[in-house]
Amino acid sequence: MESSTVDDPSIRHRSGTQIERVMQAIRSQIASRSLTPGAKLPSIRSTAEMMQVSKSTVVEAYDRLMAEGIIRSRPGSGFYSAAPLSPLSLAELAPRLDRSIDPFWVSRQSLEAGSDMLKPGCGWLPSHWMPEEEIRRSLRSLARLRDRTGLTDYGSPLGLTALRQYLSRRAAEQGFEAAPDQILLTDSGTQAIDLVCRLLLRPGDTVLVDDPCYFNFLALLRAHQVEVIGAPYTATGPDISLFEKALSDHRPRLYITNSGIHNPTGAALSAVTAHKLLKLAEAHDLLIVEDDIFADFEIDPAPRLAALDGLNRVVRVGSFSKTLSAAFRCGYIAGNRSWIDKLTDCRIATGFSSNRLSEELVLSVLSSGAYHKHKDALRARLAKARAATIPRLRSLGIEPWIEPKAGMLLWCRLPHGIDAAEVARHALADGAVLAPGNVFSPSQTAAGFLRFNVAQCADDRLFPILEKALRQTG
Amino acid sequence: MESSTVDDPSIRHRSGTQIERVMQAIRSQIASRSLTPGAKLPSIRSTAEMMQVSKSTVVEAYDRLMAEGIIRSRPGSGFYSAAPLSPLSLAELAPRLDRSIDPFWVSRQSLEAGSDMLKPGCGWLPSHWMPEEEIRRSLRSLARLRDRTGLTDYGSPLGLTALRQYLSRRAAEQGFEAAPDQILLTDSGTQAIDLVCRLLLRPGDTVLVDDPCYFNFLALLRAHQVEVIGAPYTATGPDISLFEKALSDHRPRLYITNSGIHNPTGAALSAVTAHKLLKLAEAHDLLIVEDDIFADFEIDPAPRLAALDGLNRVVRVGSFSKTLSAAFRCGYIAGNRSWIDKLTDCRIATGFSSNRLSEELVLSVLSSGAYHKHKDALRARLAKARAATIPRLRSLGIEPWIEPKAGMLLWCRLPHGIDAAEVARHALADGAVLAPGNVFSPSQTAAGFLRFNVAQCADDRLFPILEKALRQTG
Known part of the structure; x- marks a missing residue:
């Protein structure tokens, strides 16, 4: 490690903005989890090359981030995002009552939602779309399985x-x-x-x-x-x-x-x-x-x-x-x-x-032959659901990024300036689990998006809830 | 890290045996996996205290182990068991046709064994001891489950x-x-x-x-x-x-x-x-x-x-x-x-x-009430199997370490000098999967033991196979 240059006023003066720019880049990487807690930072040389600044600028930026407690150095080994790789670093995974909108938000809300909740943000089909009869038939046939070891x-x-x-x-x-x-x-x-x-x-x-x-x-x-x-x-x-x-x-x-x-x-x-x-x-x-x-x-x-x-x-x-x-x-x-x-x-x-x-x-x-028919039926049903959902979303100013050819997912842009996480919080209070864009985005650049599941959008209660949530946010 | 003393002949001379003793201790820890590949070695000071030798003796021992490629140093960070913590370090888990007797040996052999194999070394009950009828009944009842979402x-x-x-x-x-x-x-x-x-x-x-x-x-x-x-x-x-x-x-x-x-x-x-x-x-x-x-x-x-x-x-x-x-x-x-x-x-x-x-x-x-009865029946059946198995093992010179009060397991000492891994290899060739002691022992000090499952020892073919394997080994 090069020795600190924090006390050299000429450097401070000469490249203050550039130092701040490097610090900001590291801070956002940590905030967006591009740099996970305990992860090694790029070397001084490679950061300097990447950001087209001098090595001494990077040294100074790293020094200041250390002083702020945001990064740590290990002698001879480089710089690390400061949150410790200690046994309890998974504490960051701890659920909170005011759980922030993170990758677990959608999973937990969807998996915990009662049957009265609407789940347009979840990633699976409603229960009554699934091949229930075929599953019951298979269970009965399994109950008769000849080879006992299979049971x-x-x-x-x-x-x-x-x-x-x-x-x-x-x-x-x-x-x-x-x-x-x-x-x-x-x-x-x-x-x-x-x-x-x-x-x-x-x-x-x-x-x-x-x-x-x-x-x-x-x-x-x-x-x-x-x-x-x-x-x-x-x-x-x-x-x-x-x-x-x-x-x-x-x-x-x-x-x-x-x-x-x-x-x-x-x-x-x-x-x-x-x-x-x-x-x-x-x-x-x-x-x-x-x-x-x-x-x-x-x-x-x-x-x-x-x-x-x-x-x-x-x-x-x-x-x-x-x-x-x-x-x-x-x-x-x-x-x-x-x-x-x-x-x-x-x-x-x-x-x-x-x-x-x-x-x-x-x-x-x-x-079973029934599963083949089930798949065909699902595809047709999803196409219909997609065709029904898109205009209803558009009427609220929610615009699909593309119109997918298949599947249940619809990635949608919200009206300009509306934050999807805010919309999701409001909708949750009214009984609908949404999937706000930034939970999908490693760079946290999808704050203006929601993911919809067209198979979960048939309930007429959904669109008034969405409209209200947009109004409350906008 | 202290500088190497490998070139100081006085040290070499003075404590050659002690250096060798430290080297041997590290080597056995690596061999027995007390030190897994990539694991950090104790510091020079703590090894010196533990083994009651001087720090310079440990420095010398570590230097020689480095020269042998058995350990590595990371500047400023200490010494590590040399097998790399690289992405492919799991290569050591790779199965081989001549798979060595390691913790996977028993799992793989037992799980892969055909129905004609005897499995006195496996850790579970024979299929016909399990509550088959109750499982079939439960499957039928599940096929009628009211709450579709459960399916x-x-x-x-x-x-x-x-x-x-x-x-x-x-x-x-x-x-x-x-x-x-x-x-x-x-x-x-x-x-x-x-x-x-x-x-x-x-x-x-x-x-x-x-x-x-x-x-x-x-x-x-x-x-x-x-x-x-x-x-x-x-x-x-x-x-x-x-x-x-x-x-x-x-x-x-x-x-x-x-x-x-x-x-x-x-x-x-x-x-x-x-x-x-x-x-x-x-x-x-x-x-x-x-x-x-x-x-x-x-x-x-x-x-x-x-x-x-x-x-x-x-x-x-x-x-x-x-x-x-x-x-x-x-x-x-x-x-x-x-x-x-x-x-x-x-x-x-x-x-x-x-x-x-x-x-x-x-x-x-x-x-179900049936499971309660099943448990009672299992306990009685295991007690009988234990009573039947122990004398048959003893007649071969295989002596239970204790007579357990319950369960299927019997930890047995082989006649003096017989290596359980060798016995297991011979028995496998004759169609019986055994569980040799050292797969259970972190210190590799159970080479003279086999673990038996009394519920899997009822087959009369087993004991002649065991006797032959003991003879081939002894």
Whole structure:
């Protein structure tokens, strides 16, 4: 570490504004959690290059941030965001009665909401849209299962063979090869991503996500104590030039994204973007997790990174919570064999075995003819819901960023100057859970957006609540 | 860091043996995984004090270990076990065809074993011992569930209220208070422990376990990249004076143990030991995870640390895999409210929601009169199996360390000089999965032990296989 220059008045005078600019940049990175608590700051040299200021300006800015208690130095090792990596650093995750609007806000409010609450901000379908009869039929058939061990014993390390074979066939239909032994079944799609993060990440690593992205990616990555950076998402995938810049500037190890239908925007990757993205990943040795959770809603399938890459540097994860049931959880990871082996050991160590009965149930519903019809019906129903919801939102000045081709999500811009978090607080008081934009945005630049779920917008009580909340905020 | 003294011949000469002794101590800690890859070594001063040698002797020993590539230094930060904390350090978890006998050996062999394999080393009951009819009945009743959301929707953040109420009542019967909102349902008992570790531990922390202990604790802690130390387990709980010494010497943050019936020894904590242990925990600010997985096998309940402590510094975890079913997984954490809140957010971030349908099923079986009878029958059946197995093992020279009062586990000493890992390799070739002692031992001092499961020893083919394996090894 260079010695402090805080007492050299010439420097103070010469570059006061630039010092303040560097300090402000670090402060906003900490506020937006691009720099998570305890994360290492870029070196003095690289900050100087990045912000085009002298190294002594950066030294001075870092010194002042240390004096403010915002960053700390470790001798010989650099500078760190000051919140400690202590055992209780998860205290920041503590729920509060006045819970701030953070990535947990939507999850907690949605999961805790009583049946009388409206949930246009939640990310799943109403219960009566789900294949209830098929689930009841599968439960009855499971009660008659011949092989007793399916009701009583631990599953095999990779999970139910017949379900992995089914997923392997489906992968082939989608244009890529994933043998059954390249598929690991997990307790959920979220657990699948978590396991991959456990294998590939260490605290202090950098991970690239879309901006905006699924809010729980941000919560998950926070739990892994990594730095998160975002690349702006466009209607055809990430903005490729900013994606490339993010790779060069920050050298992230991993990129986590949705395939098929992007959460929260409803956009889909174009073939051109997919190809460019993968070339960049190869050039920068970037690994990719492709979360395929909305696959069954797609009408014209978008290109899959996993298909282009052949499960080399891309890991595909998914689950059945969105179209089949969220009450019995089952996810999967498809990846190269060497990773699947390691992930299997990691799963044994941290969860022992997956849920064999849930896997039997999922397989029973998936492989029925009824599920196929159910998927078709869902797509048509969602198209209708989208067509009904968009004009009602527009009449309130809420404008969809794009009109998605499929899925339940609608990413909407509020009238100019209205803060979505404020709207969400007002709506919550009136019985509606909304999803304010900044919970999806690593850079906190989506304060003027709300994510709507068109399947949860049919209730006529919703729009007066929205109108009132906009009025109270505006 | 002090400068190297490697070139000072007087030191070399004076304390060559002592230097070698320090080097050997570090090497064995690395070999036994007391020092996990990347873990920080004790400081030069503390090693010197611990081993009663001069600091210069330790400096020299560390220098030589660096030259051998066994440890590394980070300037200003100390010395580290050399295997890198790099993203691929989990490579050590990679399965191999010639998989070494490590904590994964028993899990993998047992979980992968076909129905024709004998599994006296596995930690669960045979399928036909489980309450199959009650599970089938519960599945049929679930197929008729009135509340559709129980079949299709995510559960609430803490998990099924009725099951938490049931567990709260059961805790009260066992003498301690755990309100339903102090209970978090999880996907498994292992996940429960993993979540607690995520909340309380950081890489490089030290964790105390029993020696021997459940092998998957060692695998789990390895995944958390913490240092593991062991305190020898006696017939009435940990050896209290060595337990105290471990606390003073290593200042572990957490102690993980089994309550009720200890795995692998089948021993149980005495009231005196429980009381002393808790006093030491208070004095050393040690947190405790009490894994209560075998509770339903107990005949005379042993004291519970959670009951004595009132869920202050003790977290109780458990599951239903051992007596109800391992095919639908469900575990729980009972702890103080502030931890439960944080654990809930951590679970949302890393797994989103628990398995509501499994929770409904578990509750349905648990609350039936049939389950009560099933538990009674299991206890009687296990007592018979124990009485039948012990003499057959003794006739081969395999001697139980104690005769447990309850449960399926039997910790046995082999005839002098016979290596359990060798016996396990021979037996595996003949179709029997054994559990060799060192997979349970953090200090690797149980090479002469095997853990047997009396419920899996009824097959007459087993004993000839054992006899042959002993002969081949001895």
